[in-house]
Amino acid sequence: MKKHVLLMIMVLMSLNVVAQEMEEFFGCDMYGITNVVHGEKEECWYITKVEPYSQVDMAGLRAGDLLTSSDTVNNVYHVGGSKQLVNVGSYMELEKDSYLTELEVMDKGKTKYGLVGYRTWNSNPFIYKNTQVYSDPEVSLYDYSTFDFEFTENNVIQQKEISGIIEKELNKKNLKRDKDNPDVLIFINYYSDRRENYTPPTQEIITRYKYGYEIGSGWGPRQYIESQTRGGYTKVLNLMKFTITMLDAEKVRKGCKVTPIIWNADFEVPDFSVIPPLKPFCTDVAEFMFCQFPIVHPYNQSISKKCYYQAVGLLFEKKKPKVIYHVLKGSPAEKAGLKAGDEFVKYGKEKFIDEDSGNTSFDMLIKRKNGKKETIHFDNVKSYEVLDIQ
Known part of the structure; x- marks a missing residue:
């Protein structure tokens, strides 16, 4: 009996070890x-990274995306006003600490697997330190689609130029332009001003010393006073201000007493030495602004964006x-016949990246478990964008 009990304990212990x-x-x-859902504030999950071809993907x-949970069914709110009910079922179980995901391998970069495009804003003081983004905490920006x-x-031409930049950023987030009945009205303020700060000439009294002879004291250093005029100069500084303001269009049409601002991004620098070209500069600033739409991130954190190919x-x-x-099931790798135990060797010399979609076509050389090498072609493999917040 004691042996039987001991055996059962050993079996249970081994099962616990396996489970761990x-x-x-x-x-x-x-x-x-915390975000507004159906008019009420609710604890949610903000997704920053999705592993390629995982069950979640x-x-x-x-x-x-914004995730709210209810038992086994998740309500997913996509940017652009759409909602989805998702039940991913039981997650796949793998042996702990035995694997790396594709994105982790790409980040390490030691195997030359994959391609990563980086965009880090806090390394640029002109953008990161001089941009402020705010949103209305009583509103869910996930509810707007147009x-x-x-x-x-003022500056109509500049506004129209910038509007094209903003439209591209919002299209990436599945919001569409609707001139007839939009959900959101966007106001753009672009302003630059050249300022000349003139400093007039100044009179200075200077004490100097020279070696000389004085009756009664003899030779030695002698002090004398002289006046000197310092010439005037002009310092040129440029003020630059760039603001994007979003308003709830329906509330505007109804005539609210308080301006219904739902999101605002402001960039201002008072002392630019030279005004930069409008389009490339505003493209960089707008990209940073809209990485914080619909969720505004704390400014004490490092914010960067990565694109994995x-x-x-x-x-x-x-x-x-x-x-x-x-x-992973349903992935291009499974469809191409790759198996566990196969080994990545290298990529072919040529690859094609579609600039609009980010999809990539390329050849991959692998070594099978039996040692044979084989080249596999992948066509239109999608890219994955990740917002890295630390």
Whole structure:
């Protein structure tokens, strides 16, 4: 009887050890925030990263989505006013600390697998330190799907040039322009001013010393006073201000007493030595502004954006990051016949990246478990954008 009990205890212990060595592969990174849902503030999850061809990815979730949970069914709010009910089921279990995701392998960069495009704003003091972004905490920006622009009389040409930049950024977030009945009205303020600060000539009294002879004291250093005029000079500074303001169009039409501002981004520098070209500069600033739409991130954090190319749905062995640990279901890798144990060798010399979609076409040389090498062609593999907030 004692042996039987001891055997049962050993079995249970071994099962617990196995359970501890397994982990669920969620396939996404997210952090908790408070956001308005159905008119009420609610604890939600903001998704910043989705692993290629994971269950979360295949269910249609993307970086920037807002997740609310109810039992096993998740309500997903996509930027652009759409909502989705998602049930990803049971997450895949993998052995803990035995694998690396494709994005992790790309970040390490040691195996020359994949391609990563980086965009870090806090390294640019003109943009990061001089831009402020605010949103109305009583409004969910996920509820809006269309927009249009309202131009003022000042700097109309510049406003129209900038509106094209903003439209591209909002299109990336699935918002569309609607001139007839928009959800959001956007006002643009672009202002630059050349200022000359003239400093007039100044009279200075200077004490000097020279070696000389004086009756009664003899030779030695002698002090004398003289006046000197310092010439005037002009310092040229340029003030630059660039503001994007979003208003709730329906409230504007109804005539609210308080201006219904739902989102505002402001860039201002009072002492530019030279005004930069409008289009490239405003493109950079607007890109940083809209990385904080619909969620505004704290300014004490580092914010960067990464775009990952050539991800085909693989997990790699942690100790041998060129060897495939697992092939994700429904991925291009599975369709191409890649198997666990196959090894990534290198890419072909030519690859094509579509500038509009970010899709990539390329050849990959792999080595099968039996040692044979094979070239596999991948066509129109989608890219993955990640907002890195630390």
